[in-house]
Amino acid sequence: MENFMQLEKNNVHLWIQNINELTPSNIFELEKYLSLLEKKRRSRFLYVADQKRFAVAYGMLRKILGDYLNQMPESFDFQTTAHGKPYLKNYPIEFNLSHSGDFVVWAFSTCAVGIDVEYMNRKVEILELAKRFFAPEEYRTLKQLPAASQQKAFYQCWTRKEAFIKASGEGLSYPLNDFTVTLEPNAFGNCLSAVRGQAALASNWFLTAFNLSDDYEGAVAVKCSTPQIQVLSL
Ligand SMILES: CC(C)(COP(=O)(O)OP(=O)(O)OC[C@H]1O[C@@H](n2cnc3c(N)ncnc32)[C@H](O)[C@@H]1OP(=O)(O)O)[C@@H](O)C(=O)NCCC(=O)NCCS
Known part of the structure; x- marks a missing residue:
């Protein structure tokens, strides 16, 4: 695994992806990582754009987690809290994702983390x-x-x-x-x-807020008073 995929204590890594920058073959690769349940969820979306956004959100989540944790992307079994927040049992990593319009964003940390992006x-x-x-x-x-x-x-x-x-x-x-x-x-x-x-x-x-493009706003919150926030792109 590459060294940059290491999360130290108090690190927060933000990953930002404009879906339009992905090729059909990128998306095809990401779709392969989805679980059966995720594939079912994706197929329930009426519009292709929503199916694509969902596949990128969870496919990339699996890929990035796999790189941090040195595991196969397909191997993760996500749990959800009583209020619907996905998490991984038995791994020392916290994450969250958000999607809106053309963007999907992810945050990874060793502390509780939440992220949001909105098209204006x-x-x-x-x-x-x-x-x-x-x-x-x-x-x-x-x-x-x-x-x-x-x-x-x-x-x-x-x-x-x-x-x-x-x-x-x-x-x-x-x-x-x-x-x-x-x-x-x-x-x-x-x-x-x-x-x-x-x-x-x-x-x-x-x-704190982070920049995406003129038509979008983004913010990330972390339960840690002095985080080191780094924006990464794929
Ligand atoms: C579900 C909610 C957590 C986020 O909804 P959202 O902004 O529509 O969607 P986002 O794209 O930002 O985030 C969705 C992802 O967050 C994650 N998520 C779901 N429930 C969550 C929770 N309780 N806590 C953290 N993350 C959660 C999931 O990965 C979800 O992805 P999925 O729906 O594709 O499975 C919730 O806050 C909500 O319903 N908000 C509605 C908007 C609102 O009224 N906001 C008031 C702000 S003043």
Whole structure:
């Protein structure tokens, strides 16, 4: 195995893939790694684009895990938590994935990790959604921004919140107003401002944004106060 496939303590590796950059033969190779259950899930998607995204998400997850753990990609038997987060029993690695539009992203770490990517859909009623899902102070901050900055800020907030609840493993059962994130553009520091109103609880975590392309927002959260985050591409 190559040396770069080593995850040290506190490392977080982000892998980013634009699906359009893969050839049909790349996708064919990845499909071979899927389990029977994953193949069944893939075939339930109506649209070819969704089938392809799913195959890349889980095929590549298996390939990257295989490289970190020196195992065959097909050999992994994923478990899921009560809230649906996939994990591997008996291996010292945490991971998470997200897909939206043309992108699939994965995060790997030795600490609990969550990742989110979202295509910035300009048709979304952002203020309505923010009022419903964001913490009151996040909604207030969003409303006070100039109209031209609101859409990006909305997706920054959304992906940061989503990455945090995915790292917690609780998904949407985690109350979305129980923690607050920053909405600033390009905030590459810790974007988690408080958990249960306390900045001290937020400092057990690191939540940050990462760049994909102009139409997408991405964020990653990790339960580790001083992670070393590295972006890798295939
Ligand atoms: C399921 C959920 C974890 C992520 O949903 P999503 O953003 O639509 O999807 P993503 O592409 O980011 O992530 C999906 C992947 O996360 C993983 N996942 C599933 N449940 C998870 C959980 N509880 N925790 C962490 N990861 C989870 C799976 O690998 C899943 O892939 P699959 O659906 O292809 O099997 C959940 O948070 C959700 O339903 N969110 C809906 C959006 C919302 O209301 N967000 C409010 C933000 S303010």
